[in-house]
Amino acid sequence: MTSPDPDLIVRIAARGDGVTADGRHVALSAPGDRLRTDGSIEAGPHHVTPPCRHFPQCGGCQLQHLSDEAFTDYVRDRVAGALAGQGLSAQEVAAPYVSPPHSRRRAGLRALRLGKRIQFGFSEQGSHKLIDLRECPVLDPRLFALVAPLRALFATMLPDRQPGEADLTLVDQGVDVVLSGLRVDGLAQTEALLDFARENQLARLILIDDDAPMTIWEPEPVTVRFADVLTGYPPRAFLQATEDGEAALVAEVRQALGGAAMVADLFAGLGTFALSVANDVPGRKVYAAEAARDLVMALRAGGNRLPGRIFPEHRDLFRRPLTPAELNRFDAVVLDPPRAGAREQVAQIAASQVPLIVYVSCNPASFARDAVMLAEAGYRIERVKPVGQFRWSTHVELVATFRR
Template identity: 60%
Template sequence: MSDTGLIVRIAAKGDGVTADGRHMPLSAPGDRIAEDGALIHGPEHVEPPCRHFPECGGCQLQHVGDDAYARYVSDRVAGALAGQGVAAGTVLPAHVSPPETRRRASLRAMRMGKHVVLGFAEEGSHRIVDMEMCCILHPRLFVLVAPLRGLLGSMIAERSAAHVRMSLTDQGVDLLLEGVTAEGLAAREALTEFARAHGLARLTLDDGYGPQACWEPEPVTVSFGGVAVAFPPYAFLQATADGEAVLADAVRPAVEGVAAFADLFCGLGTFALTLGAGKAVYAAEAGRDLVLALKASAGRSGRKLAADHRDLFRRPLSPDELNRFGAIILDPPRAGAREQAAQLARSKVPVIGYISCNPGSFARDAVTLIEGGYRLESVKPVGQFRWSTHVELAGIFRR
């Protein structure tokens, strides 16, 4: 008789699932549900490293051991593909980012009397968990949490919320404060002194009228493939440097030996620049500020790169446009690339490298490409958001 109380896998939202389909929060594979409903821990159930778990919404799976978590990352990808009837030639081993490597974060802040509460929101709630430690943030980001409480005390109205958005750039931490007010000379001087004292790359304030830089000793950049690109405040950046490198390496075979490729949904040029040395690259992106930054940087570096401001949801590249390239790289948002995938399926492009932050929309688009004559050669599961249920991947399709 099978052990129906045994936790055999982790569901997409993080609950453990028994052999007979019951869900149990905060359980790990190998745990058992006793007859009285108690959870008996198994060998893959570990002590969470952070005192804020599980209240803090930054992590959902700190109670799961490293091997079990890596399997979860792989299973999320394999399950999404299986759900659409898609078979991959090779599912490569999952990559999981180490602790304390997250280089981009959005925290919430609220003033409660004389104290500022600052941290991630509780899972499924607006309540902010006041952050005293963090096992995912890069130390250069976390070190600012305590000083920010002091800075924000006079800039947030009682029981009003603000956002603290941080990114690690070439010059250091880029800090964007939203929903705060800094009226008068003393408040502005406090911002400048804070930025100077903590060595910020830039401090930007958005009080509801758009971002305004209060401190930027030199232009803030992020670099891809050795090319520095101007970085708009809290622009998109892959969550970890190691995750970015793994995603790029996973699709690198798609552009090997090709003279020209297109990078669609290119952002600031993460993959266009990393993979594009010595090649002609067409890069398309709907965000105007991102395109302008990429275009300027490509020009200064001498790269053969044409950056195009183009909404690929409303105006995807047609088969005739796509057929000019030896390969296509695309990295769409969570919704996927339904419209562009339909055009790719009708094209003659030999190979496609598809980076995705949503296994579900990737699998849906994979069906479209396979029906158009492609095969899914390989997929690489990636867990940049360690201990969370957010899973990414990179796949290669060939005709």
């Protein structure tokens, strides 16, 4: 049996570096590349020309040099590898879902004015230096269309050498824009902001001044939609990165829940899962717990459109997780915690008798750590679905189904 070529790149590590057969990490390499003796890379079949002029300096993407096949493999291996690192495996690792280019529906962009020169875009990889964005194969075109107008706006209202920010989100009415760092001193500048919102047909324009949000423009209430259920959208509230990625996550949750009649949705947010699945099964009731008060209020308003289906509660699940006695009322628990995972709540679930757990995660590492507690309590990982919403990024999400 021949030994593997020690200079061959055989996989991509969690942070995006290629790894040779003998364990060396090589930046900006792809599976099938070879590391030459001088440290340069001999490109293999999965090393492609990046589609964006700003790569690799821009911090938005780390893996544009990978072929579609290699990137999809990375998404799958990122999840399977995190489980293997904890001594776990799933009965099935489903084919990954990967969002297409030009599908990102939210973005946070930064601005800096240096004299008459304005920079506007994402930060460089591992730096506070800005990339002045001139193209972006990741953003939805409706977001990118605002880059040039926002650059011009910041050029007139951003104080010299002071940072500014623009948070953009696609909502039902168009693009919701939240700006910070601008100096708005009088009526003329306020009218200029109104003109900007009107000319660019914004859904809403909010100005953050001394940490207090002020709505400048909102011709009609801003909403988002989950399974045709409308709910209000608080400024900067969390939404899944892409609409298609959200649909992939919801479809996997829906499949896992089957006919479960009593469902708990923990870390429910605006109701991405609660509102999407509440009407799937006759008589289904969904309890939804969320710590952010504005999100609970929006979820409650959306739930009012499904009378007797949604039961929101304002509850911090890190400080006050549901107890086994509370959990035992449910046929299934859906949880979608922040990146750090849900150690406190998972410990309570592990001590409960809930037969079905559907864990949605944006961090395979913290998910795998939590999964150990469930495995030790007798749950088996029936299926894991990797989802790559963040195209060409090392950020990977998943849905895992646990049963016992």
